[in-house]
Amino acid sequence: MLATYDVEALRQDFPFLQTGVAYLDSANTSQRPRQVLEAMERYFTGFNANIHRSAYRASEQATEAYEGARDKVRAFLNAASRKEIIYTRGTTEGINLVAYSWGRQNIRAGDLIVLTIMEHHSNIVPWQILAREKGARLAYVDVDEQGLLRQDQFETLLQQGPRLVCFTQVSNTLGTINPYREMTASAKAAGATVLIDGAQGAPHLGIDVQETGCDFYAFSGHKICGPTGIGILYGRRELLEAMPPFMGGGDMIRAVRLYDTDYAPLPEKFEAGTQAIAEAIGLGAAIDYVQGVGLDAIHAHEQALAEYALEALSEVSGLRVFGPPASGRAGVISMWMDGIHPHDLSTILDRHDVNIRAGHNCTMPLMERLGVPATARASFYLYTTRKEIDRLVAGLEDAKRIFG
């Protein structure tokens, strides 16, 4: 498969990459190919109208494109029904939807919610809010020295019968690919409801939600070559049917009277207000694009890059690299350079036209666990090249020279 993987040809699809910048911040937000921009532009210029509401052709065409994108997402996740695919603004909103709707209905005082120390803040804070409101307890699975989740701890926590288990498919800081199928199976066997944060997983691995057996799966459009402002929450139909609405308003109703309302059926029950129509269409085009390249091919490409990068970075003295070996990691590498703060590294790399993330990556508890205030993080996607990694290494060496 790698023999036919033509990264240079793929790069031609991405306008921003033509600037010559080595963009190594795709775990933050990915670049978007022309195909996505064009799909959105076709909507804006050809049939720009609101959906679901009007009996004229542009509106019908818009509705068709918007709902067509939902079908693409359903197929992408292999969900059983399109009713299980809820549009959100992103992963954060998807998790909050579950916390506010399912959580308020189902979490009670004393219940245990199991999280992991590598979670993004968006998979921690909503549960803290819920736990405080309900008097529930939170417990965290730690990582080992390699940056892998302590499965022994996870099993111990499962024996306490948690009501809910939430974990990320792929760590946005360590790059660790968690054994999400096994973890879901164990948690389900222990009677827990399972939510997987797919923000970093969906763009690089994808998921089969039926085979995995998770109850909820959330991801963002903008990390999978799509636009910002759109994301997906997958929820098992039975759960979504029983859940109260998250937000009230237009589009999520069947009939409104002065003192009560009949809600719309799924998925509209959870889609109040005018939706991000162009963005949903863009997400559909992004999923077409990513599937056209092939998730297996993307994963293989990124794993080869990770291996190459880890090898090259191991030659840089004074550099500490976090996370597991290439075989267990996605294209994410967090680093700490002795004597140079990640912000300074990022500024110097920017002067080499190399873009990386510097900061806590929205994982402050994990930073604390790793014993660093922040990291410098390079992350890859389907369009990343070895040459860009060479530029990263050269920039790091220059930073050492400047600070030497």
Next chain:
Amino acid sequence: MADDQFYRDYILDHFRHPRNYGRLENPDIAHEEYNPLCGDLVGMDFRIQDGTIEDVRFHGRGCAISQASASLMTERLKGMPLEEARKITKEDVLAELGIEISAARLKCALLPLKVVKVGAYGLTDVDEEEFGS
């Protein structure tokens, strides 16, 4: 890049060899500011005599910009009447650093100013925007 226009020699010199680094015993004023987003920390101890900053020391950790800015600030403050120190502005700090600070790094550069304003003058209702937030 042989001559980096951002990390100029005097910035790196202040980072590597910070002036007035350390703590004062029984300071008249001591205050720390911390930026949890990147872990930058700057603290200052002041000895005040007859309305003048007789001595000042800083301590901290973090990026070169925050620490060099703190070092430069202590040089400026030593021997300065409090009234005058009160008037130091964001523009003064940036001019002294003498480099183009991007919006993302403004907070680093202005952290020491925040220490002076909040700590030395007991300002409680600080306009965060003033310090690059």
